[in-house]
Amino acid sequence: MRTVRAYSPSPSPVEDYGSDADEQEWTVSGVVGESVDGFGQHRYVVKWGDNWRRQDGSNTTWEKPGTEGLQHFFERWDKQQRAKRMAKAQRSPEIEVGVASHHMLHEDRTIELARGYEELKKLYLPNGMDPRQPIDFDGMRKKVPGRASPPLPQHVVDARALLAQRKASQRSNAGSGPRTRTPASSSASSSSRSPSPVQGRRPVRPLPRRAGVRRAVSSAAPDSEEEPAGGSASRAARSGQRRQFKRRKSLEFKWARALQGAKSVTFVNEVNYEEVPSLVENFKYLERGYVRAPDVPSNAEVADCLVSCECDDRCDDAAECGCQGPSELVNSSGERIFAYTQRGLFNFALLPGMEAIECNDSCSCDETCPNRVAQRPRDVPIEVFRTRNCGWGARATVALPPGKVLGIYTGLLIRREEADTYQGERKSYIFDLDVHEGADDDDETDKYSVDGHAHGNWTRFVNHSCEPNLRVYPVVWDTIPELNQPYLAFVAMKNIPPRTELTIDYDPKAAEEARRSKGKHRQRTPEGARHCMCGSANCRGWVRV
DSSP, X not given: OEEXXXXXXXXXXXOOOOTTGGXXXXXXXXXXXXXXXXXXXXXXXXXXXXXXXXXXXXXXXXXXXXXTTTHHXXXXXXXXXXXXXXXXXXXXXXXXOXXXXXXXGGGHHHHHHHHTHXXXXXXXXXXXXXXXXXXXXXXXXXXXXOSOXXXXXXXXXOHHXXXXXXHXXXXXXXXXXXXXXXXXXXXXXXXXXXXXXXXOSSOOOOSOOBOOOOHHHHSOOTTOOOOOOSHHHHHHHHHHXXXXXXXXXXXXXXXXXXXXXXOOEEEEOSSSSOOSOOOOTTXXXXXXXXXXXXXXXXXXXXXXXXXXXXXXXXXXXXXXXXXXXXXXXXXXXXXXXOSBOTTSOBOSOOXXXXXXXXXXXXXXXXXXXXXXXXXXOOOSOEEEEEOSSSSEEEEESSOBOTTOEEEEEOEEEEEHHHHTTOOHHHHTTEEEEOTTOOTTOOOOTTXXXXXXXXXXXXXXXXEEOSSOSEEEEEEESSXXXXXXXXXXXXEESSOBOTTOBOEEOXXXXXXXXXXXXXXXXXXXXXXXXXXOOOOOTTOOSEEOO
């Protein structure tokens, strides 16, 4: 075997800054690039001002993290680049693999950083799984096959001896300075890379009225069988698992392309082999907004009726915010207020018959305005997971505080008269937009519903509970309340730990009736209601269809 030394960076040349360098003030234009070497160490390309240039006209230098006076430039650069890479990863899970012919071997990590591999891994690889082999460019001598394999000369130390020496050195020098990671094994595979107060003008019905219950509420899916064991059945199961895994990753990638800047949606099943939920053919993921049926008027028709504000950057006072003119939301003193806190959390002040009115595209405030919440891209990663008793459900991977808005229910916007004709599974994904409707309303002319059967997002998997941890509220920002086409936003009602199933009450009107009749008489099961399997302490025992 012959030996070669792995890449080791050369020291930067000594710069001539002039004899009075210590007395000058050096201006910095900013960071314009970065590099990661084989050791994982970062260096930044700093561009200096016009008071220093080399003879060749260049004025950039390589600087290490921690350099005095430059650290805030490095931190700003890192923040900007991470945001760009994450935005790219959220737009698409695709990544270029391989190294171009003009790239040097030691540029691998820089290329990987620029392509946003770490951001893709966070979004799309569960539990930090990483298919790559580690890169081992730590300065150790590597063994490569040669034409002849003479014994190593005495002055060459092989990898095992070098590892032992370094470990001994680290033990003897513990606490005397910064420690370095022990190099990985020097086998040939270690250096390879794998691809990789007014309650409304009239009586109203509490929102939402979920027109049905998914099949999963009343019974487990028929494919929740025990895992096959042994022989050909086991091999067939493993083959099926591989096919299902491909289906899951394929669907995750497809949905990722439609996220519109939102955090990831992934699938988890620890119950059976069903890797993805059953979806209608050609199901279209719709993170935000509606697809309108041909006979449903567009909100563009009322764009000229939108009122806007002229606040500076952020809206702090609802009484001074022009777009809050149509709002009926006031505090106990009768003063107009926003539906959100200054931290962007829902304040639960909306009364039945009211919508939250957010700032719109015609407003002068920017995207950081605390009155722009439900319209922002979702910043909470979601897992669609297989429950043991209620089919597929949804949960957040992070803790949620009360008032945290998670997203909106999306789908095909249709007229109510059409929605009322639906039966079976199709009916179970209908949400009525009934915020301004009263119990005595019979006119169906301007009533609408959202059908999440063939178009929708992760909210279509949120299951029912008689003691839910989410609430649904109506909100508008690109239309006027009078059009009766609000969005339905999902908001946390209490502190929700990570990976706790998210639930709503499909029939909040029944919940109100149950509270009023508590201790008086037992509620009868309505005709057509289904058995409820939420398991909560105060379960009503049924869910109205």
